[in-house]
Amino acid sequence: MPDYNDFLSRIYEILKPFAKHGRILNEQSELVTELGLTSLQVMELIEQIEDHFDISVPLNILPDIRTIRDLALQLEKLTN
Amino acid sequence: MSLFDKFKPIVDIRAELAKLGVMPFGAVTEKLLSSTEAIVNGHKVILAGTNNYLGLTFDPQCIAAAKQAVEEQGTGTTGSRMANGTFAEHIKLEQELAAFFDRRHAIVFSTGYAATMGMASTLAGPGDVIVLDADSHASIYDGVRMSGAEVIRFRHSDAGDLEKRLRRLGERTANTLIIVEGIYSMLGDPAPLADIAAVKRECGGMLLVDEAHSLGMLGAHGRGVAEAAGVEADVDFVVGTFSKSLGAIGGYCVSNHPELEAIRFGIRSYIFTASPSPSVIASTRVALRLMQERPELREHLWNNAQRLYDGLEQLGFQVSPQVSPVVAVTIKDRNQAIAWWNQLLQRGAYVNLVMPPASPTSDSLLRCSVSAAHTTEQIDRIIDAFATLQPTSMAAAD
Numbered sequence: 001m002p003d004y005n006d007f008l009s010r011i012y013e014i015l016k017p018f019a020k021h022g023r024i025l026n027e028q029s030e031l032v033t034e035l036g037l038t039s040l041q042v043m044e045l046i047e048q049i050e051d052h053f054d055i056s057v058p059l060n061i062l063p064d065i066r067t068i069r070d071l072a073l074q075l076e077k078l079t080n
Numbered sequence: 081m082s083l084f085d086k087f088k089p090i091v092d093i094r095a096e097l098a099k100l101g102v103m104p105f106g107a108v109t110e111k112l113l114s115s116t117e118a119i120v121n122g123h124k125v126i127l128a129g130t131n132n133y134l135g136l137t138f139d140p141q142c143i144a145a146a147k148q149a150v151e152e153q154g155t156g157t158t159g160s161r162m163a164n165g166t167f168a169e170h171i172k173l174e175q176e177l178a179a180f181f182d183r184r185h186a187i188v189f190s191t192g193y194a195a196t197m198g199m200a201s202t203l204a205g206p207g208d209v210i211v212l213d214a215d216s217h218a219s220i221y222d223g224v225r226m227s228g229a230e231v232i233r234f235r236h237s238d239a240g241d242l243e244k245r246l247r248r249l250g251e252r253t254a255n256t257l258i259i260v261e262g263i264y265s266m267l268g269d270p271a272p273l274a275d276i277a278a279v280k281r282e283c284g285g286m287l288l289v290d291e292a293h294s295l296g297m298l299g300a301h302g303r304g305v306a307e308a309a310g311v312e313a314d315v316d317f318v319v320g321t322f323s324k325s326l327g328a329i330g331g332y333c334v335s336n337h338p339e340l341e342a343i344r345f346g347i348r349s350y351i352f353t354a355s356p357s358p359s360v361i362a363s364t365r366v367a368l369r370l371m372q373e374r375p376e377l378r379e380h381l382w383n384n385a386q387r388l389y390d391g392l393e394q395l396g397f398q399v400s401p402q403v404s405p406v407v408a409v410t411i412k413d414r415n416q417a418i419a420w421w422n423q424l425l426q427r428g429a430y431v432n433l434v435m436p437p438a439s440p441t442s443d444s445l446l447r448c449s450v451s452a453a454h455t456t457e458q459i460d461r462i463i464d465a466f467a468t469l470q471p472t473s474m475a476a477a478d
Contacts, residue, residue: 039437043214047235056245059224059231 001079002053007072014048015068027069055079102422104433114138115327115453120430128388128448128462129432133405134296134377135453136327136370142363149362157355161188162345165355173365177332180368181303181318185340187333189349190356192321195331196290197223198349199319203288204229204257211245212259213237213271215440217290220259229257236264236440239275246283253284260287262294262305266440266447268406270294273305277314288317296325296371297378297405322360326367330356380452381405384459388450391463408434409446409466417444420469429465 012025018035019025031037037045046057053075061074097103103121111119115138116127136142149169159165170188178186189195200223204210208229212220215236224231235241237260246253258280260271273289280287291304299307306315316337322330333340344350356364371377382405389403398410411417414435421433424446434445448462 038442040442043233054248056232056248059233 002075003080004072004076007049007053007075008068010049010052011045011068011071014045025068027067027072029068030066031068031071032066049075053079097418100418102418104418104421107425107430112138116451116455116458118430121425123425123428123430125425125428125430126454126458126462127430128450128454129430130451131293131324131449132327132451132453133293133325133381133449134327134367134371135451136325136367136377139327139367139370141370142327142366145362145366146359149358153358155359156357159354160351161355162351167355167358167361169358169361169365170355173361173368174332176365176368177334180301180372181334182312183318183334184336185334185338187340187344187347187350188356188361189331189333190353191329192292192319192323192331193219194349194353195319195321195333196220196292197226198347199288199317199333200224200257200259201226201349202343202347203227203286203317204255207255209249209252209256210259211242211249211256211285213261215264215266216259216261217265217292220261220290224259237269237272239272239279242276243279243283246279246285256285258285258287260289262289262291263297263404263406264440265293265406266434266438266445267400267408268293268404268449269401270298270305270308270404273309273311273315277306277309277311280314286316287314288319289315291318291320292324293406295320297381302371302375302378322364322367325371326364328360328364328367330360330364377452380454381450384450384452384454384456387456387459388448388462391459392448392466395463395467397466405450407448407450409448410441410443411446412443414444416471417446421446423469424465427465427468429462431462 015025015035029035031042050057065071065074107121109118109120115132115135118125118127153167157165157167174186174188178184189198196219200220204227206228209232210224210227210229211232211234212224213236214233232245234245249256260276263270289306294304296302298305301307306312317333317335319333320331322328385405385407386403389399389407392407392409393399400408417433424431432447434447436442439445
């Protein structure tokens with residue numbers, strides 16, 4: 001089973017294009033307000049995670065996710 | 081922080097559009113000239129952005145039935161179907177819908193939104209799973225959010241992705257509801273229902289299909305994509321609306337499951353709202369009959385769809401992936417789409433402007449919908465209006 005760090009590193013990988021202007025992604029980076037992801041891009045991020053780890057991520061967890069850390073924690077909770 | 085802060089993006093775009101004198105959202109139809117022509121925002125236009133697919137809104141028989149119902153039964157029912165709002169005609173329409181769809185049970189709702197949202201929010205609940213197409217209508221998303229069920233999306237019209245997600249669920253497919261649409265409203269693309277039904281047969285689950293944009297258009301009897309694909313037996317619930325091909329307002333769900341009669345009393349959007357007005361039920365009943373008696377309406381509709389699709393494609397526009405009564409032109413630049421929408425209106429064609437997040441991608445759409453009532457000449461005038469469009473900036477909008 002993938003753990004928190006597995007999810008974290010995958011999220012960093014996928015979000016690389018959003019680390020513009022020398023910004024360094026960290027666990028506190030906020031997906032929408034800081035990195036500027038649209039709702040469509042959030043869903044694409046989720047789809048890429050789903051494909052990579054062969055999991056389905058319920059939409060129900062989305063309201064609890066603001067930061068990269070929130071997402072990695074929810075994914076860990078979901079799979080363990 | 082204020083309650084209103086979250087509305088700032090809407091306030092900003094409204095201000096931007098107001099400055100340019102463009103009002104694409106909430107354009108005012110000042111006078112209807114027929115089912116296909118009107119005065120909108122001061123311009124005489126051909127209506128190419130309605131969902132009046134069969135053009136029945138001005139049918140004399142529908143109007144006569146509505147008038148008679150108003151005179152005999154009044155303007156409204158003033159009550160819920162569960163209280164005083166069930167008239168004999170509501171029951172008759174349910175029986176007629178069940179007969180038309182060759183199903184045993186039917187429920188009539190006050191709007192299509194209430195039907196879809198109500199079924200999606202009630203069929204599955206906490207502990208259950210809903211797997212829905214990613215491009216589902218807002219009424220479906222609202223419903224599944226209210227349901228309390230675990231909600232999983234699959235990639236739009238990708239039966240393989242649906243299968244993957246159902247397999248991941250394992251035995252939980254026993255209490256899983258799959259939701260798809262027949263024809264998707266924005267691009268007019270039909271669901272690959274034969275493939276989806278095959279996945280459902282293989283993996284389990286129940287299947288609900290929203291045929292809002294396909295009723296009266298596809299299948300030997302006009303029952304929609306499920307009939308056209310020959311998989312009606314695999315579809316547990318069909319939902320839809322009276323506000324498109326039947327030219328009124330209201331919605332329905334039909335099913336062979338006898339449980340539907342009990343489910344009816346668990347649907348909050350059915351119980352806690354007034355039932356459809358007598359005039360609406362009367363015109364819908366006639367329209368449902370006319371739809372069956374006049375298969376030529378469907379033929380006109382598809383001829384018009386093909387003509388508009390070909391015309392816009394020949395002009396070089398990026399049209400929907402396949403011909404359907406919804407012909408959507410994709411435009412990458414939002415401001416270009418706004419400017420063109422405005423120019424089309426001024427040149428006599430009303431179409432729908434769709435911008436993200438209402439569009440399925442980050443692109444904008446000029447969404448056209450055709451009607452059986454459009455004449456060939458009107459379709460050509462719509463194409464001619466598109467032919468005048470040139471790349472332009474908002475500042476250059478007329």
